[in-house]
Amino acid sequence: MTPCSLRAQLTLWVSCVLVSLHPALLEAAPAEKAGKLVHVADTRNLSGFNLFVANLYNTDRLLFTIFAVGLTAILGLFLGWVMDVAVSAIGLDLEKRHSRE
Amino acid sequence: MFDFFTVILPISGVPVNILLLALLGVAVGVLGGFFGMGGAWMVTPALNIFGFPMPFAVGTDLCHMAGKSIISTRRHAKFGNVDMKLGLTMLAFDVVGIEIGARLVMLLEGHGLAGPVIRWVYVVFLALIGGLVFYDYFKKRTLERTGMASEGESAVRWHLTLHRINVPPIVTFDVAQVRCSMWLPALVGLLVGILAGFLGIGGGLIMMPALVYLIGAPTYVAVGTDLFTVMLSGFYGAFTYAMKGRVELLAVLFMLAGAAPGAQIGTIATKYIRGYGIRLMFGVTVICALVSVVLKQLDMGTSAAWLVMAAVTAMTMVVVYGMVRGAIQELRRPSEAADRP
Numbered sequence: 001m002t003p004c005s006l007r008a009q010l011t012l013w014v015s016c017v018l019v020s021l022h023p024a025l026l027e028a029a030p031a032e033k034a035g036k037l038v039h040v041a042d043t044r045n046l047s048g049f050n051l052f053v054a055n056l057y058n059t060d061r062l063l064f065t066i067f068a069v070g071l072t073a074i075l076g077l078f079l080g081w082v083m084d085v086a087v088s089a090i091g092l093d094l095e096k097r098h099s100r101e
Numbered sequence: 102m103f104d105f106f107t108v109i110l111p112i113s114g115v116p117v118n119i120l121l122l123a124l125l126g127v128a129v130g131v132l133g134g135f136f137g138m139g140g141a142w143m144v145t146p147a148l149n150i151f152g153f154p155m156p157f158a159v160g161t162d163l164c165h166m167a168g169k170s171i172i173s174t175r176r177h178a179k180f181g182n183v184d185m186k187l188g189l190t191m192l193a194f195d196v197v198g199i200e201i202g203a204r205l206v207m208l209l210e211g212h213g214l215a216g217p218v219i220r221w222v223y224v225v226f227l228a229l230i231g232g233l234v235f236y237d238y239f240k241k242r243t244l245e246r247t248g249m250a251s252e253g254e255s256a257v258r259w260h261l262t263l264h265r266i267n268v269p270p271i272v273t274f275d276v277a278q279v280r281c282s283m284w285l286p287a288l289v290g291l292l293v294g295i296l297a298g299f300l301g302i303g304g305g306l307i308m309m310p311a312l313v314y315l316i317g318a319p320t321y322v323a324v325g326t327d328l329f330t331v332m333l334s335g336f337y338g339a340f341t342y343a344m345k346g347r348v349e350l351l352a353v354l355f356m357l358a359g360a361a362p363g364a365q366i367g368t369i370a371t372k373y374i375r376g377y378g379i380r381l382m383f384g385v386t387v388i389c390a391l392v393s394v395v396l397k398q399l400d401m402g403t404s405a406a407w408l409v410m411a412a413v414t415a416m417t418m419v420v421v422y423g424m425v426r427g428a429i430q431e432l433r434r435p436s437e438a439a440d441r442p
Contacts, residue, residue: 039346041112050111053350057112065343068164068350069336072357076168079361080175087365092428094179094369 110349113157119355121151126165126356128417130363133166134173135370135420136383137324138305138331140166143386144356145300146223146394147409153349155216156206159300160342161349161356167335168353169360174328176368182325184276184318190283191290191308192330196337198294203341205299220398223300227391230310233257234384237314241377260317277318277326289315290330297334305331309383320376363417370420373427386416 041054056064088094106120125147129140144165148158177183209215240256264281273280293307305327312323342348371379389412396405 039112042114043111045109046111050351054111057346061344061346065340065348068343068348068353069167069339071350072164072168072339072353073171073336075354075357076171076361079168079357080172080365083172083361083365084175087369090428091432092369093431094176 108351110351112346112351113153113349115152115154115157115349117151117153117352122352122355123359125413126169126359127363128413129356130169130172130360130365131367131370131417131420132386132413133169133305133360134176134328134364134367135324135374136305136367136379136386137173137177137309137327140169140305143390143409143413146220146390146397146405147413148352149216150397150405150409153352155219156210156342156345156347157349159206159219160339160345160347161352163335163338163342164348164350165353165356165360167332167339168357169364170328170332170335172361172364173368174325174332176365177325177328177371180321180325180368180372181276182321182371183329184274184322184326185329186272187274187277187279187286187312187316187318188326188329188333190272191286191293192333194287194290195294195297195330195334198291198296199298199334199338200294200341202295202298202300203338203345207345217398219300220394223394224391224398226296226300226307227387227394230306231384231387231391233310233314234380234387238377238381238384255313255317257314258317259314263315264317274318277312277316277322279317281316286316294334298338306387313380320379321371324371324379366424367420370424370427373430374420374423382416382419386412389413389416 041057043051043054043058046054053064053067056067084094106118107116108119109116125144129144132143133140144162145155145158148161149155153161174183206215206219209218237255237257244256260279260281263285264279266282266285268282268284270283271280272283274286289311293311296307308330309323309327312318312327313320316323318326339348389408393405393408393412396408
């Protein structure tokens, strides 16, 4: 790769970004359109956890977001810990490694 | 036979097989931990093929990826593969880019163009990344055959040119062993963020090669640092998509349950496989994803679904085989394996 062709590629990249950030493009979405994008979960045939999630989704979007992100983080941490314990029990060294390209 | 596992998801109302979701989670966990990415570039088309509307596929992807990346990042951090300073520098600009990308998706959705536009942009970037990885791999092989290859150096060295940018402040990233202008990782982070938010990926697909080819980080540090940023940006992406109402929580939980063991296997496999081996497999997987998205765009959804499943299954089996083989060798000769170069 020559420096010249690299410069040409970088110019293309920057041009693409500038075009995508053009104010006219960002302002092209009318506010009315965004209003029609609201989605409502159908709770008629739901029960238990599903009903709880759907009701939370329909009634309080911020609380639903906090619940979804928090539950994902907690479950990730918990499952990671469980997997660590399981793999360590096998006897693998999980503390060090030697890198090679 | 598998109808028992089919449920109607509570928010989007899409009927989906949860066994399929969990298996997808396992496979993407393995490949994500191995390649250092969230794996959303496989999950988004797969969920779309399963019947999720594209914005729901993107949001569900980001949320699942955030949880899974916690597992992989913890493991890579213990291996010493995470450069937090580099990751945080890129991340600060990455989140700005993600918000821009997400707004672009909502804009396109308003015009009914989100699905096709996102898929075609996918195609272009997968082609570019796959081509670059193969070019690098075969150039490295050629250099090795002629005895001109340097140990630990990439064959593609764009980063050496970019490191000549002298705009202060000049910073040193110790774990990655890189010294450059702070604005280089910042700009790379911004561009990765825009693409990540737009395509609904954590950024790992773009961040990993960007860290290797533009920043100059070793493959292992690129993988670990990448996962660190994917984890944090994934949470931000999950938050903003959940606020926009495009996260299917139940699907996230089933995929995460499958991804937990998968991520552990994939991360440990990097201990036993060479950096360029990782890059080659990464390239193969990217090309498979590219072909599947093209098929989908050509209304060959069934073929695309089979290709995604076949490619993901095959690559997962290769990584699992590498991990199991390495682990067996280590358990047989623990002291030798620990010191193996």
